[in-house]
Amino acid sequence: MKRAIVTGAGGFVGQYSIPCLKDAGYEIHGITTKKSHCDLDPDVIWHIANLLDDGQCHDVIKEVRPTHLLHFAWYTEPGKYWDSEKNVEWLTSGMRLLVHFKESGGERAVFAGTCAEYDWDYGFCSENVTPSNPKTLYGICKNSLRQMANSYSERSGLGFAWGRIFFLYGPGEQPSRLVPSVITSLLSGREALCTHGDQVRDFLYSPDVASAFVALLDSDVTGTVNIASGEPVKLKDIVSKIGSRTGHSDLIRLGALEAPAGDPPLIVADTRRLNDEVGWTPGHSLDEGLDATVEWWRRKLNSGS
Numbered sequence: 001m002k003r004a005i006v007t008g009a010g011g012f013v014g015q016y017s018i019p020c021l022k023d024a025g026y027e028i029h030g031i032t033t034k035k036s037h038c039d040l041d042p043d044v045i046w047h048i049a050n051l052l053d054d055g056q057c058h059d060v061i062k063e064v065r066p067t068h069l070l071h072f073a074w075y076t077e078p079g080k081y082w083d084s085e086k087n088v089e090w091l092t093s094g095m096r097l098l099v100h101f102k103e104s105g106g107e108r109a110v111f112a113g114t115c116a117e118y119d120w121d122y123g124f125c126s127e128n129v130t131p132s133n134p135k136t137l138y139g140i141c142k143n144s145l146r147q148m149a150n151s152y153s154e155r156s157g158l159g160f161a162w163g164r165i166f167f168l169y170g171p172g173e174q175p176s177r178l179v180p181s182v183i184t185s186l187l188s189g190r191e192a193l194c195t196h197g198d199q200v201r202d203f204l205y206s207p208d209v210a211s212a213f214v215a216l217l218d219s220d221v222t223g224t225v226n227i228a229s230g231e232p233v234k235l236k237d238i239v240s241k242i243g244s245r246t247g248h249s250d251l252i253r254l255g256a257l258e259a260p261a262g263d264p265p266l267i268v269a270d271t272r273r274l275n276d277e278v279g280w281t282p283g284h285s286l287d288e289g290l291d292a293t294v295e296w297w298r299r300k301l302n303s304g305s
Contacts, residue, residue: 004217005029005066007051007097008073009044010037012172013112013165016210017070018044024218029064031073051093061100069101069109070217074142078176087141094145098152098160108159109149110217113224115166115202115267117143123266127164127224127273146224153222161216166228166269170206170289171296179290182239183297186248193256197236200266202228205289208282215280221273228269229282241287245294 004021008014009030018041021028030037030044031051038046047064049056051073071094075086094111101109118125119133134140146162153160169179185192204212204227212227236254243249274280284292 001025001027002068003027003029003064003066004068004070005031005061005064005101006070006072007031008071009046010034010040011072012170012174013168013206013210013213014070014072015040015172016170016207017072017214020211020214021070024214026068029066031060051097052089054093054096057093057097058100061097061104061106065104066101067105067107068217069097069106070213071097071109071111072213074112078174082136082138084137087137091141091145095148095152098149098158102152102156102158106158108217109153110161110163110213111145111149112213113146113162113164114139114142115164115226115228115269117146117164120264120267123264124268124270125164125166125226126270127226129270150223159220159222161219161222162224163213163216163227164224164269165209166202166204166226166267168204168206168209170293173206173293178235179238179242179293180297182242182252183246183294184301186243186246186251187294187298187301189248189251191251191253191256192239192243193253194239195235195255195257195259195263197234197239197254198265199235199259199263200232200268201235202231202268203233203238203286204229204282205284205286205292208284208289211283212274212278212280215278216274219278221277225273225278226269226271227274228271229286230269230271230275231286232266232268233286238286238290241290242294245290
């Protein structure tokens with residue numbers, strides 16, 4: 001039987017990988033640091049472990065002896081993760097995790113990377129064409145882990161792929177990020193303060209992000225694969241769609257905030273590897289994903305939780 005271990009299994013993307021892994025016939029083991037996550041799905045065999053502790057990491061891999069590894073866990077605290085020294089810790093622990101996995105008989109691993117590894121001056125990001133030139137410690141550490149893991153896997157005979165996530169949204173996202181901050185402001189009758197919104201980005205619904213990772217895990221594709229929609233959209237168009245769904249378009253304030261210095265005008269993914277080689281396409285349109293996300297936040301705010 002295929003036995004998958006998922007790090008960050010209770011997180012924003014990891015939790016949505018569980019039903020996809022079930023459908024693909026995996027026995028699923030989830031690693032988390034939060035006991036509350038162990039109630040998320042009774043069909044998952046949960047393990048409480050801190051992956052930054054090499055002893056705990058080694059022990060849980062030795063106990064499970066997974067055939068497949070899906071690695072989402074990383075430090076992602078909003079406003080802090082871009083240049084936090086914790087990125088270095090996660091770089092180190094990620095490499096140790098991969099070595100323990102291979103030494104325990106693991107066959108194939110897929111790690112989550114980021115579009116922040118690319119040189120954003122190019123705008124259109126293609127895996128085998130656009131150079132890597134990360135500007136943050138987060139992007140540098142992710143890209144360094146990718147290079148190390150690729151080299152180790154090639155030399156050890158381990159099947160390995162690296163999924164570069166672009167811009168994602170969906171139920172359960174950190175409230176301070178763009179989509180949930182606009183949704184919660186408008187649903188609460190507050191002004192949604194935004195930048196000019198002319199930035200073009202590539203957004204993908206978080207359950208689809210998870211589905212793409214499981215499809216990549218279940219394939220034999222190696223190397224870097226962009227995990228994105230491939231569809232460019234202006235931020236102000238996303239904000240406008242949220243406004244129409246909440247009935248409070250009048251509260252949107254485009255241009256009320258300064259865009260960050262050096263904010264790239266365009267970041268869009270080349271998804272041909274994902275579509276053609278992995279054979280995966282999104283299960284939800286942008287409109288469908290926003291419908292579900294707005295309704296999730298509406299229920300959450302109405303329940304007072």
